[in-house]
Amino acid sequence: MSDAHNFEAIWRREGPALWRAILAYAGDRRDVADDAVAEAFARVMERGSAVRDPRAYLYRVAFRIAASELRDRSPGLEDHVVTHPEPLVDLLAAMRALSPAQRAAVYLHYRADLPIREIARLLDTTGAAVRVNLMRGRRRLAELLGEDR
Amino acid sequence: MTDLRRALRDFDDVAPDDDVFRRAKSGPTRPLSTGNPRRERLIAGVTAVAVFVLAATFAWNVLEQGDDPEQPMPEVETVEVGADGSTLWPQRTRAELVTAQTRTDAGTEGSAGSSIP
Numbered sequence: 001m002s003d004a005h006n007f008e009a010i011w012r013r014e015g016p017a018l019w020r021a022i023l024a025y026a027g028d029r030r031d032v033a034d035d036a037v038a039e040a041f042a043r044v045m046e047r048g049s050a051v052r053d054p055r056a057y058l059y060r061v062a063f064r065i066a067a068s069e070l071r072d073r074s075p076g077l078e079d080h081v082v083t084h085p086e087p088l089v090d091l092l093a094a095m096r097a098l099s100p101a102q103r104a105a106v107y108l109h110y111r112a113d114l115p116i117r118e119i120a121r122l123l124d125t126t127g128a129a130v131r132v133n134l135m136r137g138r139r140r141l142a143e144l145l146g147e148d149r
Numbered sequence: 150m151t152d153l154r155r156a157l158r159d160f161d162d163v164a165p166d167d168d169v170f171r172r173a174k175s176g177p178t179r180p181l182s183t184g185n186p187r188r189e190r191l192i193a194g195v196t197a198v199a200v201f202v203l204a205a206t207f208a209w210n211v212l213e214q215g216d217d218p219e220q221p222m223p224e225v226e227t228v229e230v231g232a233d234g235s236t237l238w239p240q241r242t243r244a245e246l247v248t249a250q251t252r253t254d255a256g257t258e259g260s261a262g263s264s265i266p
Contacts, residue, residue, distance in 0.1 A: 015165060
């Protein structure tokens with residue numbers, strides 16, 4: 001098996017980063033992040049070498065599943081929220097005020113350092129939509145956190 | 150932006166449980182979607198446009214027929230025929246026959262063989 005399809009290695013390399021991205025996207029919903037990432041990895045392992053770009057596939061599938069779960073599940077399941085260190089608490093509270101698309105754009109651009117075009121590809125949307133979500137998310141966070149970001 | 154990047158680094162303090170990957174190794178738990186959502190949206194959009202065009206065409210045809218007053222049914226003229234089924238010569242319509250008969254009765258019409266312009 002080539003390294004590109006060594007899924008244990010892919011999990012170690014991409015799993016935590018993908019999970020954090022989904023956690024940010026889902027507004028700190030651990031249950032959604034766990035389900036989406038587990039399902040994405042299950043599917044990519046099932047398809048095996050038929051997947052040309054496992055990383056892109058994982059992100060696309062995980063975000064798609066997370067979006068579906070956020071639509072289907074009722075909000076306010078506080079027992080599934082992760083307990084965080086203090087600095088992250090304020091940031092996550094602010095991010096929950098953003099839409100999922102804005103959260104994803106902000107996290108993937110400013111933490112995962114992905115270009116707009118790549119974010120659009122992973123989220124199965126357009127670059128223009130990502131730019132708008134990024135601008136609005138950034139502005140909203142600046143208002144909520146009261147800092148010049 | 151720098152502050153936002155720095156703040157987002159705090160996410161690194163959280164990590165998934167190993168249970169997530171163990172669950173993944175058990176296989177998918179939900180059916181795969183049939184295809185590309187963008188392609189499905191495109192197909193849905195094209196179908197919607199086609200339905201709209203068909204409906205608009207139908208509605209246009211109905212409205213266009215309504216513009217013209219209904220043509221009156223052409224008057225069907227009945228023609229008296231003789232015993233052998235031939236029409237009475239030279240009259241070709243009932244109106245002509247009535248006129249010819251009236252004239253005959255009035256004495257102003259000749260024999261049946263006389264022509265009427």
